Amino acid sequence: MAGQRSLAHRFAYAAAALSGAVLLLSALSSWLLIERQQQLATRILTQREAGMNAQVLQIALTALDKRLNEAANSSLMANALVDSAGRQMYLHPYLRDMRSINGITLHILFADFEGKPIASIGDIALDAAQNSWLQAQIQSGQAQTSIFTQSNRSWLLMSGLMVYSRTQSPEGALVYKIALDDLQKLVTGKLLWGTQRAPAGAGELIVLRTPPAMQSLGLKLWQAQGQSISDARETSLGLILLFAAGASLIVLALGLRLAPALTRDVRELDDFARSIVQNGFGQMRAQVAGSHEVNSLAQSINHMLDKLHEQHQKLQQETEARYRLLVEGARVIYWEAAPEHFTLHYLSPQSASVTGWSQAQWLAPDFWQSHIHAEDWPALQAARRHISQGATGDNYQIEYRLQKPDGTWLWLEEIGSLAQDDGQSRLRGILLDIDMRKQSEARLAQERSRTDKMKSEFISTVSHELRTPLTSIRGALGLILGGAAGQITPQSQKLLTVAQSNCLRLLQLINDLLDIDKIASGKMEFNLQWLSLVELVQRALEENQSYAANYGVQYHLQIEIAPSRQVKLDAMRFMQVMANLLSNAAKFSPPNGVVEVRISSRDDMLRVEVTDHGSGIGPEFKAKIFQKFSQQDSSDTRAKGGAGLGLAISKALIEQMGGIIGFDSIPQQATTFHIELPG
Structure with missing residues (x-):
C-alpha cells in the first residue's frame, strides 16, 4: 500500500506538473488571442470610421461639383452674361439660393470672359494669384479645382466654365470658394492634400474618390487609430514567457517518461486552442471532461472566451454608436437598406423634420410605393434594381417627389452606393431636400417662357414692319433698273443691282424669321x-x-x-x-x-x-x-x-x-x- 501510495503520489505530482505547464501555455495562447482580437477590433473600428468619413467627404465634393456644373450650364447664367440691364432682378436671388450645399457655406463669383466680376455672394475677394488662376482657365478652356492660402486660411476654389456652342470658347465662369475648415468640420479625421504627409502614429489613410476636376489635388483623409480597449495586464509578457519556457521543459521531461494517456485531455484542449486561433472563437467552447485539473483548465478557457465574446459585442455596439452619432449629427437624411427589396435597416431621425413622416412610418413595407409620385416610382425602382445587381462601389443618383402628410409634394434627391459589411451587401446613401431648388427652376422656366414669348412677339412685329417698306424699295429698284426713271449710267446700274440683291436677301431673312415664329407658335398652316x-x-x-x-x-x-x-x-x-x-x-x-x-x-x-x-x-x-x-x-x-x-x-x-x-x-x-x- 505504501508503494501504491508512493506511485499515486508520483503520478499526482506528474499530473499536477503537466497540468501546470498546460495551464501556462494555454494562458499565453489566450493572452495572445485576446491581444490579437483587440488589435484587430481597434483596426476595424478605425477603418470603418475612416470609410464613413471618406464617404461623407466624397458625397459632399460630388454634390459641389455637380451643382457647379449645373449652374454654369444653366440658361439663366448664359442670359445673365449678355443681359446687363435685367440680370440684377434674378441673378443675385439665384446665387443666394446656392449659398449653402449640404451645410457647406459657399462664396460665389460670377465673372465674364476676361475674369472680371459680374456678381458675387459672400467673401469671394480673389487675390492676384487667384485672379491669374481664373484667367488662365478661361483662356485654356479647361476647368480645374485648386487650393490657395489666403489670410492664414486654406481655400478650395472650383470653377465652372460657360461655353457657348457657337464659339466653343468660354464666355464666362462661375467660381465657388470654400473654406477647407468647413469641409473639415464634416468629419472626425484630418483632410490632407497635395504632398502633405499623414501625422505620425497608427491610423488609416484613404485617397478620396473625387470628380475629375479635383483629382489633381490629391485629396486624402487620415484617420488616427484609437487607443486599445484592452484591460490592464497583471502579468508582464517577459514573466509569462519565462514561466512558459520552464513549463515547456517540464512537460518535455515528463512527457518522455509518462504514458501518452496522461496528456490526452491536454492535447484535446491544445487542439481546441489552435482551432480558435485559426477560425476565431465564435460560439465554440471547450468540453469540460477528464481529470479535475483538465476540467478546471477548460472552465478557465471557457470563461476567457465568454469575456472575449462580451468585448467583441461591446466593440460592435461602440462602432454602431459612433456611426449613428456621425449620421444623426449631419443635416441630411442618412439611410441603410438591404439591396434585394430595399428594406430599410436604418434611417436617421432627420427624416421626420424634413419630410413630416416618422421613422416608424418610413419603415413600413408599403411606404415607398404609396408615397412616391406615380410618375417617379418606375425610374426609382429601376435605379435601385440596377445598383443591387452591380459591384461594390457602384453608386446612383435620382430625383423624385415624395408626398408629405399634408398632401403636398416634396422633391428629394437620393444618392446611394453598394458596400460590403461583414461579407454582406448593403446599400447606403443620403436623401437631400431639393424642393427649393426645384421651385427656383420652375420659376426660371416660367420666366424663360415669358421672355421667349416677348422675343417672338418682338420679332414678329419688327419683321412685319420691315417687310412692307422693303417690298416697296425692292419694287422701286426694279423699276429703276428696268428703265422706268430713264437711262442710268453703268456705274449706277451696278450699285442699284447690288442694292436690289441685298434687299432680296433681307426680305428672305425676314420671311425666314416669320416662318420660324409661326412654326414655334404653332400658327403655320398646311394645305395637305x-x-x-x-x-x-x-x-x-x-x-x-x-x-x-x-x-x-x-x-x-x-x-x-x-x-x-x-x-x-x-x-x-x-x-x-x-x-x-x-x-x-x-x-x-x-x-x-x-x-x-x-x-x-x-x-x-x-x-x-x-x-x-x-x-x-x-x-x-x-x-x-x-x-x-x-x-x-x-x-x-x-x-x-x-x-x-x-x-x-x-x-x-x-x-x-x-x-x-x-x-x-x-x-x-x-x-x-x-x-x-x-x-
Whole structure:
C-alpha cells in the first residue's frame, strides 16, 4: 500500500506538473488571442470610421461639383452674361439660393470672359494669384479645382466654365470658394492634400474618390487609430514567457517518461486552442471532461472566451454608436437598406423634420410605393434594381417627389452606393431636400417662357414692319433698273443691282424669321393634298435652274419610281424645302459641278435625295446642322452667305407634313440630304 501510495503520489505530482505547464501555455495562447482580437477590433473600428468619413467627404465634393456644373450650364447664367440691364432682378436671388450645399457655406463669383466680376455672394475677394488662376482657365478652356492660402486660411476654389456652342470658347465662369475648415468640420479625421504627409502614429489613410476636376489635388483623409480597449495586464509578457519556457521543459521531461494517456485531455484542449486561433472563437467552447485539473483548465478557457465574446459585442455596439452619432449629427437624411427589396435597416431621425413622416412610418413595407409620385416610382425602382445587381462601389443618383402628410409634394434627391459589411451587401446613401431648388427652376422656366414669348412677339412685329417698306424699295429698284426713271449710267446700274440683291436677301431673312415664329407658335398652316412627287421635284428643278446657273452648276435628275406615285403634302411648303436644299447644293458645289437629285422608294416611304460634291460637313458641326442660326465656321461657308435658318425651317416643315429629313456627308467628297415621306 505504501508503494501504491508512493506511485499515486508520483503520478499526482506528474499530473499536477503537466497540468501546470498546460495551464501556462494555454494562458499565453489566450493572452495572445485576446491581444490579437483587440488589435484587430481597434483596426476595424478605425477603418470603418475612416470609410464613413471618406464617404461623407466624397458625397459632399460630388454634390459641389455637380451643382457647379449645373449652374454654369444653366440658361439663366448664359442670359445673365449678355443681359446687363435685367440680370440684377434674378441673378443675385439665384446665387443666394446656392449659398449653402449640404451645410457647406459657399462664396460665389460670377465673372465674364476676361475674369472680371459680374456678381458675387459672400467673401469671394480673389487675390492676384487667384485672379491669374481664373484667367488662365478661361483662356485654356479647361476647368480645374485648386487650393490657395489666403489670410492664414486654406481655400478650395472650383470653377465652372460657360461655353457657348457657337464659339466653343468660354464666355464666362462661375467660381465657388470654400473654406477647407468647413469641409473639415464634416468629419472626425484630418483632410490632407497635395504632398502633405499623414501625422505620425497608427491610423488609416484613404485617397478620396473625387470628380475629375479635383483629382489633381490629391485629396486624402487620415484617420488616427484609437487607443486599445484592452484591460490592464497583471502579468508582464517577459514573466509569462519565462514561466512558459520552464513549463515547456517540464512537460518535455515528463512527457518522455509518462504514458501518452496522461496528456490526452491536454492535447484535446491544445487542439481546441489552435482551432480558435485559426477560425476565431465564435460560439465554440471547450468540453469540460477528464481529470479535475483538465476540467478546471477548460472552465478557465471557457470563461476567457465568454469575456472575449462580451468585448467583441461591446466593440460592435461602440462602432454602431459612433456611426449613428456621425449620421444623426449631419443635416441630411442618412439611410441603410438591404439591396434585394430595399428594406430599410436604418434611417436617421432627420427624416421626420424634413419630410413630416416618422421613422416608424418610413419603415413600413408599403411606404415607398404609396408615397412616391406615380410618375417617379418606375425610374426609382429601376435605379435601385440596377445598383443591387452591380459591384461594390457602384453608386446612383435620382430625383423624385415624395408626398408629405399634408398632401403636398416634396422633391428629394437620393444618392446611394453598394458596400460590403461583414461579407454582406448593403446599400447606403443620403436623401437631400431639393424642393427649393426645384421651385427656383420652375420659376426660371416660367420666366424663360415669358421672355421667349416677348422675343417672338418682338420679332414678329419688327419683321412685319420691315417687310412692307422693303417690298416697296425692292419694287422701286426694279423699276429703276428696268428703265422706268430713264437711262442710268453703268456705274449706277451696278450699285442699284447690288442694292436690289441685298434687299432680296433681307426680305428672305425676314420671311425666314416669320416662318420660324409661326412654326414655334404653332400658327403655320398646311394645305395637305395628294400630289405627284415626281412632278413636284421636276418643277422645283425648273424654278431653281437659273440660281444654279449663277454658280455654273447643273442639276441631274434620276427617277426610280412610277410618275404616278403620290404623297400627301403642302405643295408650297415642299417647294420651299426643295428650294433650300437645291440652292445650298448649288452654292457649295465646285464650278462646273453637278448636283444629283434622286427619287426612290423604300418600303412604304418615298425618298428624295440631293447630293453635291463640295467640301462636305465637318464632324464637329453635324450635331448642330439643323439648329437655328447654325453655320459651319469656315471662310468658305461664310462667303456663301445666309442666316443659318433654312435647314431649321426645312426640318420643321417636313416633320409637320409627317416626313423625315436627314443627311450623310463624307468630308471633301460628297454631302447628301434626303427627305422621306409616306406615300
